Amino acid sequence: MAALGEHALIERLGRLVRKAPSHVPVGIGDDAAIVEPDRGALMAVSVDALVEGVHFRRSWSPPRSIGHKALAVALSDLAAMGAAPRASLLSLALPEGFPVAEFDELLEGFAALADSSRAALIGGNIARSPGPIVIDVTVLGSVKRRRWLERGGGQAGDELYVTGDLGAAAAGLAMREAADSSGELEASERACIDRYERPEPRLRMGQVIGRNRAAAAAIDLSDGLADGARQMAQASQTGVVLEADAIPLNEGARRWAARAGADALTLALSGGEDYELLFAVRPRRRRAFLAAAKQAGNSTVTKIGRLTREPGAWLDRGGQLQPLPAGFEH
């Protein structure tokens, strides 16, 4: 464990954390943290992990971005449930001799997003790893009764909407893999690297849609649109058809794909880590959904397909149905 032992790093972690908010009477540093649930609300809980060499590389991404992303991917699960973040816990397995400066930067990236998203860091664990860095993040959120969004709430006939645009993170990853120096990239292409390294969970969108019961189902796109659509259909016991022409492709991803001889649609379907949200909406709730999405404000939504009575997962390319490709595997 680094130049510092586990206790010293946990203390350091405690110092980097701002004062615990009022709903956290016992924060980091005790055997467990104590959290006061919001009155009348339920708690949403999710855990996610980033593994060095699988989900990130230290040679590609600065520690600050890694810390940001570790929390962002966990918060994206809360966004998909329509929950408001309340707290986070961080469990780190670190190689012997991990530099304290990198530890601090990673923590700062985590803490900055924790502050801005109100996911106060309330618990931590540090262990030695004889192999890669493993970053496990647990997030706690708050959601009112009957206002959360499940992935299995869809039914045949529901319309599918996706937030923002797709393919940017996969393009950013491909740029990193190709070691494209950012000097040769246009601004829209460079932005893909940022999307890959510093995803912004769609927290407000998820909460506003959930609060207004504007969608029947939701899922976040961690492993690509094809995987998300398939999982939603499976959980909802329906089939799914996506319309190729309707899928909003990120401009930078499109440009880069054209230059690199790649296919931007494939980046969107099978490339992971866009962390946009996919919603299933009853046609009679369409207006309410669009109004709520507009109210959320920080993103567009685009209709890209529907859930179907016929089983299977399909891509409609100008009237021709093809099987949806597989999802992204880390």
Next chain:
Amino acid sequence: MAALGEHALIERLGRLVRKAPSHVPVGIGDDAAIVEPDRGALMAVSVDALVEGVHFRRSWSPPRSIGHKALAVALSDLAAMGAAPRASLLSLALPEGFPVAEFDELLEGFAALADSSRAALIGGNIARSPGPIVIDVTVLGSVKRRRWLERGGGQAGDELYVTGDLGAAAAGLAMREAADSSGELEASERACIDRYERPEPRLRMGQVIGRNRAAAAAIDLSDGLADGARQMAQASQTGVVLEADAIPLNEGARRWAARAGADALTLALSGGEDYELLFAVRPRRRRAFLAAAKQAGNSTVTKIGRLTREPGAWLDRGGQLQPLPAGFEH
């Protein structure tokens, strides 16, 4: 990832889990789980990790024990807060090709303890590890207002009590390291291996002491008695003196130490993973504490020292004060 992909393993995990209890309207398999807090109660949350090669070895412990222990060490933190378990989340990083049979056994060990301790498994994450197995466990507990136990609640003059006896887990680890074949070991010595592999968190003791406000502070002994006492004193801004002769040494640890030329007291002080609880008790609450401990029933408590105005951490050996040794480092 094994012969099966991440989704397949998560599904398998979901099947191994019993039906979600009534306070978990959304269990494993969605973006996040939803938990209903107990009426008027707060939530205790803690995360802990076991790393292969650091906290366990696959050649020493069967997968079922590893699964048990991963949850047990996390539950021990809830015990130390006086909280009642309500739910657990499991995040696994597994090497490529990890056998599905071992995965199932590990899960079964986890699930059996989750059932018996009412820590229903409500969330899971599976990632690929290019190195060791990493098992991260988050536990959620329930505790009434002003009934939880912090490690920093002690003051000078408080008496220190420990549950059960100490040194067994460290002796069990030493037996594993020495590859002592269990054929040569007496029953009390073999029991040390079991204590090392399958610790039983003192959940009932912690809850009864907390509910009765019978102790001023508590901590669990994950890294040895010396470390626990030092951390409690530090958090309470006091010194601490432990009486060597009063420390309850496990019988098997004592026997093994005598045979192996080791010191049983050192196993208790500096050996980790006994997962007993250390309490600080105001002298005027002594009777209430002992009555509550008796009510908890499944363990003895022994008075082993006191918190002091004078700073420092000391071991009293027949009137001679020595500095307390360091804690256990994995």
